[in-house]
Amino acid sequence: MEVMYFVPTASLDSNAKLKDYLAKVPCCDELQTLEKTSAQVWIVVLTQKLCQQTLATCKLRQQLDPSQKFIFLVDQKELCFWMYRYQLQVTAVIFCYAKTWYQELMAALQELEKATELCFKSRGKVIKVELEQICYVESHCSNTHAAVLWLMDKRPLQVPKNLRILEKENPRFWRSHQSYLLNPGNVYMLDKLNATATFVNGLKCPISRQKFKTLAERFA
Numbered sequence: 001m002e003v004m005y006f007v008p009t010a011s012l013d014s015n016a017k018l019k020d021y022l023a024k025v026p027c028c029d030e031l032q033t034l035e036k037t038s039a040q041v042w043i044v045v046l047t048q049k050l051c052q053q054t055l056a057t058c059k060l061r062q063q064l065d066p067s068q069k070f071i072f073l074v075d076q077k078e079l080c081f082w083m084y085r086y087q088l089q090v091t092a093v094i095f096c097y098a099k100t101w102y103q104e105l106m107a108a109l110q111e112l113e114k115a116t117e118l119c120f121k122s123r124g125k126v127i128k129v130e131l132e133q134i135c136y137v138e139s140h141c142s143n144t145h146a147a148v149l150w151l152m153d154k155r156p157l158q159v160p161k162n163l164r165i166l167e168k169e170n171p172r173f174w175r176s177h178q179s180y181l182l183n184p185g186n187v188y189m190l191d192k193l194n195a196t197a198t199f200v201n202g203l204k205c206p207i208s209r210q211k212f213k214t215l216a217e218r219f220a
Contacts, residue, residue, distance in 0.1 A: 045096075
């Protein structure tokens with residue numbers, strides 16, 4: 001899971017604990033970075049000064065890529081009104097003045113690790129696929145920006161994301177081969193002789209010889 005912190009210039013200097021925490025994590029401080037950089041999860045320090053500009057940019061990012069998540073750190077309850085106005089889908093809103101803000105932030109990030117859906121945009125529509133319905137993911141034979149999901153009903157489904165992005169966004173997937181990711185929850189058997197993984201529905205995908213031992217140990 002890739003996390004990016006966005007901290008506007010007018011940061012929350014009054015919160016010493018938060019300031020100390022942000023000094024230890026990668027941060028960006030320009031709206032242009034938020035506009036151009038693609039991260040799976042954005043943790044945004046929302047300030048009064050740049051509130052509407054920041055929320056407008058977050059809204060645009062979410063429209064371009066529905067899989068992007070936002071966690072807001074705010075120090076004024078009044079700013080929640082603007083989040084409502086911009087109709088953002090927010091994973092969590094954490095008030096920095098609360099003594100438990102750090103615990104709440106860690107809990108929100110842990111919940112995102114347990115994501116159960118893969119979301120993507122196709123022909124103007126947001127498509128959601130339950131991760132438990134995916135057996136494995138195969139790189140697209142002719143499109144380096146796409147991949148093919150093989151589902152429990154043995155149906156292939158093309159997605160506009162390549163393996164590298166899918167692996168980064170979904171820690172549940174395991175890399176079994178340069179061209180394949182597998183969902184360990186649906187694996188029935190590993191076949192060392194043929195270097196394959198067999199899924200509960202009978203589908204099979206290759207496992208590279210170099211990765212077989214590592215995968216076998218993880219299943220043990």
